[in-house]
Amino acid sequence: MIQWSRVRQLRDEVGAEEFDEVVDIFLDEVQEVIEKLRDDTARIEIEQNLHFLKGSALSLGFDSFSKLCQDGERRAAAGDSAAVDLGEICTTYDASKALFQAGLAENLF
Numbered sequence: 001m002i003q004w005s006r007v008r009q010l011r012d013e014v015g016a017e018e019f020d021e022v023v024d025i026f027l028d029e030v031q032e033v034i035e036k037l038r039d040d041t042a043r044i045e046i047e048q049n050l051h052f053l054k055g056s057a058l059s060l061g062f063d064s065f066s067k068l069c070q071d072g073e074r075r076a077a078a079g080d081s082a083a084v085d086l087g088e089i090c091t092t093y094d095a096s097k098a099l100f101q102a103g104l105a106e107n108l109f
Contacts, residue, residue: 001096002103006061023104026060027097034093037086046084047076053089062096065089 011019033049033056040046050073057066072084 001062001064001092002100003061003063004103006058006063007100007103010060023060026056030056030093034090038090043076043081043084046081046086047073050076050084050089053093057096060100062093062100065092065096068092 010022014022030053033052037046037049037053040049050069054066054069054073057063057069068085068089072086072089075081075083
């Protein structure tokens with residue numbers, strides 16, 4: 001679910017001192033877009049929101065979540081946004097976030 005090698009790579013790129021700030025920004029921005037997805041009942045901006053989430057997830061190693069966002073983005077681009085399972089996307093994000101935060105606390109990377 002979490003690609004810890006990507007997390008290590010990001011920490012090495014930004015530095016240990018900046019890493020916590022990057023993580024906080026990531027989690028805040030992703031949570032904001034998750035809320036947009038939940039509020040966008042007409043699914044007008046679903047493709048753009050999933051594209052943003054996919055990129056954010058990839059940068060911090062949220063592997064399963066990024067794959068779901070990518071699949072949803074493709075479906076929305078093909079005009080089938082109704083087939084995108086936003087519940088699964090949100091649930092996977094929540095599980096990934098919990099696993100990520102537990103891993104950070106235990107220094108798994």
